[in-house]
Amino acid sequence: KVVVGGxxxxxxxxxxxxKGITKAVIDQQPYLQGYYTVAQLAMIKYGKFAAFNIxxxxxxxxxxxxxxxxxxxxRRIR
Structure with missing residues:
Protein backbone atom coordinates (compact mmCIF):
# COMPACT_ATOMS: atom_id res chain seq x y z
CA LYS A 1 0.00 0.00 0.00
CA VAL A 2 1.27 3.47 -0.92
CA VAL A 3 0.44 6.42 1.33
CA VAL A 4 -0.20 9.62 -0.64
CA GLY A 5 0.18 13.12 0.79
CA GLY A 6 0.66 16.53 -0.74
CA LYS A 19 -12.27 8.36 -0.28
CA GLY A 20 -9.00 7.45 1.44
CA ILE A 21 -6.95 7.86 -1.75
CA THR A 22 -4.92 10.69 -0.22
CA LYS A 23 -3.98 10.50 3.45
CA ALA A 24 -3.39 14.21 4.07
CA VAL A 25 -2.27 17.52 2.56
CA ILE A 26 -0.50 20.52 4.01
CA ASP A 27 -2.70 23.59 3.78
CA GLN A 28 -0.55 26.67 3.14
CA GLN A 29 -3.53 29.03 3.28
CA PRO A 30 -3.08 30.76 -0.11
CA TYR A 31 -5.95 33.18 0.61
CA LEU A 32 -4.05 34.63 3.57
CA GLN A 33 -0.81 34.71 1.59
CA GLY A 34 -2.48 36.93 -0.99
CA TYR A 35 -4.41 39.03 1.52
CA TYR A 36 -1.37 39.78 3.67
CA THR A 37 0.73 40.61 0.60
CA VAL A 38 -1.71 43.30 -0.51
CA ALA A 39 -2.12 44.63 3.05
CA GLN A 40 1.64 44.81 3.48
CA LEU A 41 2.10 46.68 0.20
CA ALA A 42 -0.53 49.22 1.27
CA MET A 43 1.18 49.73 4.63
CA ILE A 44 4.55 50.20 2.95
CA LYS A 45 3.09 52.66 0.44
CA TYR A 46 1.62 54.83 3.17
CA GLY A 47 4.76 54.68 5.31
CA LYS A 48 3.26 52.69 8.15
CA PHE A 49 5.67 49.74 8.14
CA ALA A 50 8.72 48.37 6.41
CA ALA A 51 8.50 44.94 4.81
CA PHE A 52 8.13 42.12 7.30
CA ASN A 53 7.74 38.35 7.32
CA ILE A 54 4.25 36.97 7.85
CA ARG A 75 -16.56 30.43 1.37
CA ARG A 76 -13.14 31.67 0.13
CA ILE A 77 -11.90 32.12 3.66
CA ARG A 78 -9.20 29.49 3.49
Missing part, protein backbone atom coordinates in the same frame (compact mmCIF):
# COMPACT_ATOMS: atom_id res chain seq x y z
CA UNK A 7 0.52 20.30 -0.57
CA UNK A 8 -2.43 22.62 -1.13
CA UNK A 9 -6.12 21.99 -1.45
CA UNK A 10 -6.92 21.45 -5.10
CA UNK A 11 -10.48 20.83 -6.33
CA UNK A 12 -9.97 17.06 -6.30
CA UNK A 13 -7.98 16.86 -3.06
CA UNK A 14 -10.95 16.96 -0.67
CA UNK A 15 -12.80 14.09 -2.36
CA UNK A 16 -9.55 12.11 -2.54
CA UNK A 17 -9.09 12.50 1.22
CA UNK A 18 -12.71 11.49 1.85
CA UNK A 55 3.67 33.38 8.86
CA UNK A 56 0.19 32.40 7.67
CA UNK A 57 0.41 29.24 9.68
CA UNK A 58 0.12 25.75 8.44
CA UNK A 59 -2.34 23.01 8.87
CA UNK A 60 -2.72 19.39 8.04
CA UNK A 61 -5.95 18.47 6.33
CA UNK A 62 -6.98 14.84 6.71
CA UNK A 63 -10.14 12.78 7.13
CA UNK A 64 -10.72 14.22 10.61
CA UNK A 65 -11.12 17.83 9.42
CA UNK A 66 -11.56 17.81 5.63
CA UNK A 67 -15.26 18.76 5.75
CA UNK A 68 -14.60 21.75 8.02
CA UNK A 69 -11.73 23.01 5.88
CA UNK A 70 -13.62 22.52 2.60
CA UNK A 71 -16.47 24.63 4.00
CA UNK A 72 -13.98 27.47 4.53
CA UNK A 73 -12.51 26.95 1.06
CA UNK A 74 -16.00 27.15 -0.46
Missing amino acids: FDLLPNTGPAIK DTGRGIVDASNVDEVLELVT
Whole structure:
Protein backbone atom coordinates (compact mmCIF):
# COMPACT_ATOMS: atom_id res chain seq x y z
CA LYS A 1 0.00 0.00 0.00
CA VAL A 2 1.27 3.47 -0.92
CA VAL A 3 0.44 6.42 1.33
CA VAL A 4 -0.20 9.62 -0.64
CA GLY A 5 0.18 13.12 0.79
CA GLY A 6 0.66 16.53 -0.74
CA PHE A 7 0.52 20.30 -0.57
CA ASP A 8 -2.43 22.62 -1.13
CA LEU A 9 -6.12 21.99 -1.45
CA LEU A 10 -6.92 21.45 -5.10
CA PRO A 11 -10.48 20.83 -6.33
CA ASN A 12 -9.97 17.06 -6.30
CA THR A 13 -7.98 16.86 -3.06
CA GLY A 14 -10.95 16.96 -0.67
CA PRO A 15 -12.80 14.09 -2.36
CA ALA A 16 -9.55 12.11 -2.54
CA ILE A 17 -9.09 12.50 1.22
CA LYS A 18 -12.71 11.49 1.85
CA LYS A 19 -12.27 8.36 -0.28
CA GLY A 20 -9.00 7.45 1.44
CA ILE A 21 -6.95 7.86 -1.75
CA THR A 22 -4.92 10.69 -0.22
CA LYS A 23 -3.98 10.50 3.45
CA ALA A 24 -3.39 14.21 4.07
CA VAL A 25 -2.27 17.52 2.56
CA ILE A 26 -0.50 20.52 4.01
CA ASP A 27 -2.70 23.59 3.78
CA GLN A 28 -0.55 26.67 3.14
CA GLN A 29 -3.53 29.03 3.28
CA PRO A 30 -3.08 30.76 -0.11
CA TYR A 31 -5.95 33.18 0.61
CA LEU A 32 -4.05 34.63 3.57
CA GLN A 33 -0.81 34.71 1.59
CA GLY A 34 -2.48 36.93 -0.99
CA TYR A 35 -4.41 39.03 1.52
CA TYR A 36 -1.37 39.78 3.67
CA THR A 37 0.73 40.61 0.60
CA VAL A 38 -1.71 43.30 -0.51
CA ALA A 39 -2.12 44.63 3.05
CA GLN A 40 1.64 44.81 3.48
CA LEU A 41 2.10 46.68 0.20
CA ALA A 42 -0.53 49.22 1.27
CA MET A 43 1.18 49.73 4.63
CA ILE A 44 4.55 50.20 2.95
CA LYS A 45 3.09 52.66 0.44
CA TYR A 46 1.62 54.83 3.17
CA GLY A 47 4.76 54.68 5.31
CA LYS A 48 3.26 52.69 8.15
CA PHE A 49 5.67 49.74 8.14
CA ALA A 50 8.72 48.37 6.41
CA ALA A 51 8.50 44.94 4.81
CA PHE A 52 8.13 42.12 7.30
CA ASN A 53 7.74 38.35 7.32
CA ILE A 54 4.25 36.97 7.85
CA ASP A 55 3.67 33.38 8.86
CA THR A 56 0.19 32.40 7.67
CA GLY A 57 0.41 29.24 9.68
CA ARG A 58 0.12 25.75 8.44
CA GLY A 59 -2.34 23.01 8.87
CA ILE A 60 -2.72 19.39 8.04
CA VAL A 61 -5.95 18.47 6.33
CA ASP A 62 -6.98 14.84 6.71
CA ALA A 63 -10.14 12.78 7.13
CA SER A 64 -10.72 14.22 10.61
CA ASN A 65 -11.12 17.83 9.42
CA VAL A 66 -11.56 17.81 5.63
CA ASP A 67 -15.26 18.76 5.75
CA GLU A 68 -14.60 21.75 8.02
CA VAL A 69 -11.73 23.01 5.88
CA LEU A 70 -13.62 22.52 2.60
CA GLU A 71 -16.47 24.63 4.00
CA LEU A 72 -13.98 27.47 4.53
CA VAL A 73 -12.51 26.95 1.06
CA THR A 74 -16.00 27.15 -0.46
CA ARG A 75 -16.56 30.43 1.37
CA ARG A 76 -13.14 31.67 0.13
CA ILE A 77 -11.90 32.12 3.66
CA ARG A 78 -9.20 29.49 3.49
